[in-house]
């Protein structure tokens with residue numbers, strides 16, 4: 001192996017190193033005779049530099065799992081390693097240090113209403129003994145990063161929800177953490193503001209190389225910015241993996257429901273009836289799962305066999321840089337020709353004929 005190969009491998013290994021590790025973690029609340037199992041036997045590894053999302057319905061145990069990382073809650077079983085150190089075994093001094101390495105933002109922003117935007121962002125710096133003469137410069141730099149340089153003297157009540165979350169992000173970044181934990185950070189925001197905050201989180205991840213661990217109940221958040229995802233239900237992780245793979249091949253009903261909430265390509269029986277009334281050709285659902293561009297495949301095959309095609313429903317989106325989604329297409333021609341097109345398409349995409357209602 002050449003020296004440059006060795007360097008590349010070493011670099012790649014470093015890039016993929018595990019930063020947060022849950023090992024068979026459990027958390028029980030409540031008295032012994034009436035225990036509430038919030039987290040049940042969770043094992044997960046969050047790698048350095050990635051955006052890792054945990055999704056689940058209300059009560060699934062997401063917040064509890066998140067709060068275990070910086071020991072806002074203590075696990076009742078298992079171990080949580082941050083940078084290879086078991087957080088349950090560190091001293092209170094080390095814990096204070098760990099908490100400075102982990103920034104946190106919240107659904108309800110948790111800003112100090114009696115302090116200005118500047119005061120909120122400066123707070124963790126003052127607490128950590130940041131050099132006074134550099135403080136103003138650091139806060140201004142952070143406010144520029146989140147796009148709030150003109151709001152330094154305003155109070156939280158004078159800001160919109162999105163602006164408040166930007167302050168929360170600037171404050172969380174003040175101590176230059178390695179990890180940013182996001183507790184439903186966009187759940188209180190409208191869709192447009194949600195997208196702005198998600199873009200900002202992506203920028204935090206890319207420009208500062210900060211690992212992000214977020215929880216959400218919105219699949220849109222996972223689809224937009226996460227590299228990997230865990231689906232939680234009743235305290236357990238029921239499915240986990242790369243976001244594209246999970247979208248392409250969901251195993252559990254809950255995962256399928258979450259994906260359905262953003263795909264929006266299921267036909268209601270009423271709509272299917274109407275489509276069949278309005279379109280006299282044969283209807284097929286074509287599923288794109290591996291990033292192959294839709295139009296060229298369709299137009300090539302239909303042109304070759306002289307079949308008319310008409311895209312009538314569905315959507316294709318970008319997911320982790322690849323195309324993903326499904327389309328309902330009408331083919332009009334004699335059956336023999338349509339069958340030829342089907343045979344040809346079958347080599348590169350998955351599809352099925354839409355006959356009755358779809359599950």
Ligand SMILES: Nc1ncnc2c1ncn2[C@@H]1O[C@H](COP(=O)(O)OP(=O)(O)OP(=O)(O)O)[C@@H](O)[C@H]1O
Nearest residue numbers: 029030036038056057058059060061062063064065
């Ligand atoms: N401090 C606590 N004391 C007792 N039970 C708790 C406590 N915190 C959470 N729980 C319970 O643990 C379970 C998981 O709650 P958790 O808040 O972690 O779920 P979640 O997925 O984050 O849901 P939500 O989005 O509604 O907050 C729930 O049954 C909840 O009632």
